[in-house]
Amino acid sequence: MKAINLMVKKMEELGVEVIFGIPGGSNLPLYDALYDSNISSILMRHEQQAAHAADGYARVKKRPGIVTATSGPGATNLITGIVNAAMDSVPIVALTGQVVRAFMGTDAFQEADIVGLVLPHVKYAATVTDSKRLVKEFVNAYNCAYSGRPGPTLIDIPRDVMQEDIGELDNSDAIPDPAFLWKPKLPIDAELEKAASLISSVNRVTILVGGGVHFSGATSEVLKLAELINAPIVTTLPGKTCIPQDHPFVLGSVGMHGRLEANMAIINSDLVIAVGTRLSDRAIGPPADFKKGRKIIHIDIDASELGKNVIPDVKLIGDAKLVLNNLINKLITHGLSRKDVEWIDKLRDLKNAYEEYMMSQTDESRLNSWKIVKLIREEIPRSAIVTTGVGQHQMWANLFFKVLEPGTYITSAGLGTMGFGLPAAFGAKVAAPDRIVVNIDGDGSFQMTCQTLSNIVEYNYPVITVIFDNRALGMVRQWQDLFYGKRFKDVDLTETTDFVKLAEAFGVEGVFTQSYDEVRMTLRRAVRNNDAIVIDVPIDKNEKVFPMVPPGRWLADYIAPPGFDGHGKISTSVITK
Amino acid sequence: MGMARYRLQLSLNNQPEALGKLILLIKQARLSLIEANIKQASPEILNAQLLIDGREEKIQWLLNKLILFPYFKSVDLMSIEVARDVQ
Ligand SMILES: Cc1ncc(C[n+]2csc(CCOP(=O)(O)OP(=O)(O)O)c2C)c(N)n1
Numbered sequence: 001m002k003a004i005n006l007m008v009k010k011m012e013e014l015g016v017e018v019i020f021g022i023p024g025g026s027n028l029p030l031y032d033a034l035y036d037s038n039i040s041s042i043l044m045r046h047e048q049q050a051a052h053a054a055d056g057y058a059r060v061k062k063r064p065g066i067v068t069a070t071s072g073p074g075a076t077n078l079i080t081g082i083v084n085a086a087m088d089s090v091p092i093v094a095l096t097g098q099v100v101r102a103f104m105g106t107d108a109f110q111e112a113d114i115v116g117l118v119l120p121h122v123k124y125a126a127t128v129t130d131s132k133r134l135v136k137e138f139v140n141a142y143n144c145a146y147s148g149r150p151g152p153t154l155i156d157i158p159r160d161v162m163q164e165d166i167g168e169l170d171n172s173d174a175i176p177d178p179a180f181l182w183k184p185k186l187p188i189d190a191e192l193e194k195a196a197s198l199i200s201s202v203n204r205v206t207i208l209v210g211g212g213v214h215f216s217g218a219t220s221e222v223l224k225l226a227e228l229i230n231a232p233i234v235t236t237l238p239g240k241t242c243i244p245q246d247h248p249f250v251l252g253s254v255g256m257h258g259r260l261e262a263n264m265a266i267i268n269s270d271l272v273i274a275v276g277t278r279l280s281d282r283a284i285g286p287p288a289d290f291k292k293g294r295k296i297i298h299i300d301i302d303a304s305e306l307g308k309n310v311i312p313d314v315k316l317i318g319d320a321k322l323v324l325n326n327l328i329n330k331l332i333t334h335g336l337s338r339k340d341v342e343w344i345d346k347l348r349d350l351k352n353a354y355e356e357y358m359m360s361q362t363d364e365s366r367l368n369s370w371k372i373v374k375l376i377r378e379e380i381p382r383s384a385i386v387t388t389g390v391g392q393h394q395m396w397a398n399l400f401f402k403v404l405e406p407g408t409y410i411t412s413a414g415l416g417t418m419g420f421g422l423p424a425a426f427g428a429k430v431a432a433p434d435r436i437v438v439n440i441d442g443d444g445s446f447q448m449t450c451q452t453l454s455n456i457v458e459y460n461y462p463v464i465t466v467i468f469d470n471r472a473l474g475m476v477r478q479w480q481d482l483f484y485g486k487r488f489k490d491v492d493l494t495e496t497t498d499f500v501k502l503a504e505a506f507g508v509e510g511v512f513t514q515s516y517d518e519v520r521m522t523l524r525r526a527v528r529n530n531d532a533i534v535i536d537v538p539i540d541k542n543e544k545v546f547p548m549v550p551p552g553r554w555l556a557d558y559i560a561p562p563g564f565d566g567h568g569k570i571s572t573s574v575i576t577k
Numbered sequence: 578m579g580m581a582r583y584r585l586q587l588s589l590n591n592q593p594e595a596l597g598k599l600i601l602l603i604k605q606a607r608l609s610l611i612e613a614n615i616k617q618a619s620p621e622i623l624n625a626q627l628l629i630d631g632r633e634e635k636i637q638w639l640l641n642k643l644i645l646f647p648y649f650k651s652v653d654l655m656s657i658e659v660a661r662d663v664q
Contacts, residue, residue, distance in 0.1 A: 116597065120601045120605070306641075
């Protein structure tokens with residue numbers, strides 16, 4: 001049997017259901033093997049979109065998404081998607097075709113060193129030059145992508161390696177090499193003791209949840225810990241998906257465009273328990289400010305994260321679920337007294353005040369992004385999955401979309417990749433065809449990957465897209481407005497692009513809406529009928545997302561929404577430290 | 578935390594990708610490579626001795642990071658010296 005046929009057989013055995021990609025000269029033998037396989041292949045319109053679709057699929061299924069591309073331009077088109085997956089710790093396996101071995105290193109037609117190009121950003125990448133190693137290399141890469149901290153891997157396969165006859169499958173090929181089966185460390189008891197005593201010794205503890213909680217499946221442990229010690233829960237952008245926001249202790253996301261009450265929960269804390277987060281600058285501001293006046297317990301499966309950005313007082317290395325369970329047991333045996341819950345009530349007052357203020361803004365002449373986000377939440381089922389593009393609309397979604405079930409919010413957090421929303425939504429729908437999937441997009445982001453609409457029609461995976469159409473690269477425009485003296489340069493997008501016609505050209509219904517009612521009714525109909533639709537919602541390009549913490553500044557230096565006396569409220573009701 | 582000179586002993590796959598990853602991680606940690614001694618231990622395995630200057634927390638990061646990648650079999654910190662001429 002050919003090596004590639006054996007590899008596809010192994011993929012079936014591992015439970016691979018679908019592969020996103022585009023064929024070309026160098027990965028044709030893979031497509032030929034897929035012809036006889038029960039793995040479905042989805043022909044995307046651009047390899048970047050294929051990688052994002054695999055990413056969306058992986059986040060929903062919690063198992064590796066598979067993507068393929070041919071050598072050269074096919075492979076290089078994957079790079080943004082691969083780096084995006086790395087930044088958000090998502091397991092995807094990329095299979096690239098490569099020119100035949102005899103031509104490698106000769107600048108042959110469509111030769112690119114894809115392994116060299118992605119090496120800084122992957123958990124593992126290799127070119128397979130021995131056909132007998134192909135199956136094993138795939139098994140290794142597949143396991144590596146999801147064991148430990150998830151992330152992307154890539155196997156680069158010269159066409160002639162795929163085609164070589166290598167006999168039958170060797171049983172030993174089924175088992176990954178030990179180096180690829182990374183087992184997380186167990187938390188050290190002395191460190192758990194230290195953490196428990198630290199928690200006992202302070203007044204205000206805030207739990208900061210990162211994306212690591214998603215793949216670990218540690219939502220209930222986070223909630224249990226919070227309830228045990230009366231700690232407010234705040235999240236990073238990737239952490240937003242992990243925690244149901246209707247829980248009374250959950251205050252939303254922190255960071256540059258975080259909720260005021262969430263940032264306050266950090267600012268006023270004596271101790272932060274950070275779980276499965278790399279504590280990036282966008283989430284916590286300058287590390288020195290974050291560290292000042294508070295203790296940090298940092299829990300992460302990746303030991304290299306502990307101390308990378310912020311040096312914690314206690315390091316707990318291990319899988320979040322396991323560490324939290326151990327910590328909870330330790331706290332129970334310590335006979336821990338609960339913290340004052342009044343603090344959370346005050347933070348919740350601030351949350352309500354901000355929401356009431358924003359919702360009370362009335363201007364008949366325009367639609368407000370935050371009200372559209374709230375309306376989307378009201379119209380879609382609890383289990384619906386939401387994806388976003390990158391920009392102001394993403395931050396409005398971050399501020400106002402309430403996650404009700406874990407794993408239902410997918411966004412490009414670490415890399416901030418415009419164009420992520422639609423292909424990721426498509427991948428999510430492939431993973432969960434029975435659920436409603438809504439892509440909250442910007443007009444700029446949408447135009448980067450809108451060809452995925454053809455896949456939505458062709459494969460009948462209906463996705464709803466709501467375009468926050470401000471005819472601008474809104475977030476960049478906001479920065480030029482605030483930090484570059486309103487010297488607007490290359491941020492306005494043409495008025496002539498017709499998104500309704502564009503959607504229709506792909507065979508998707510497009511609707512231009514002019515009122516909240518119209519948006520609501522159109523969305524309601526699409527949800528009821530599980531329709532693919534593009535809903536174009538005009539937004540004023542001068543609308544700005546607040547609160548905002550200017551780049552490089554501490555969370556306390558936020559700019560509140562104009563007219564909202566956040567500071568007065570906060571100083572009188574929250575900061576009592 | 579101060580600057581120091583570190584001697585590392587590594588065992589890694591005899592693959593260009595493994596060497597590439599090693600150099601890229603040193604780059605990411607913003608460490609400077611003073612000396613590298615790399616020898617084949619077997620057709621599959623390379624042994625490397627590295628002399629590296631940098632900040633302690635960055636070296637710690639490198640040690641923790643290296644072991645996460647399947648290219649690397651073992652990583653040991655052999656010695657630390659706080660050299661006066663280390664920049
Ligand atoms: C691929 C890519 N290019 C450029 C940027 C820089 N960038 C960040 S937000 C943004 C504007 C996004 O515009 P749009 O999608 O219309 O969203 P809006 O901010 O208007 O809501 C740009 C250009 C980026 N994040 N990604």
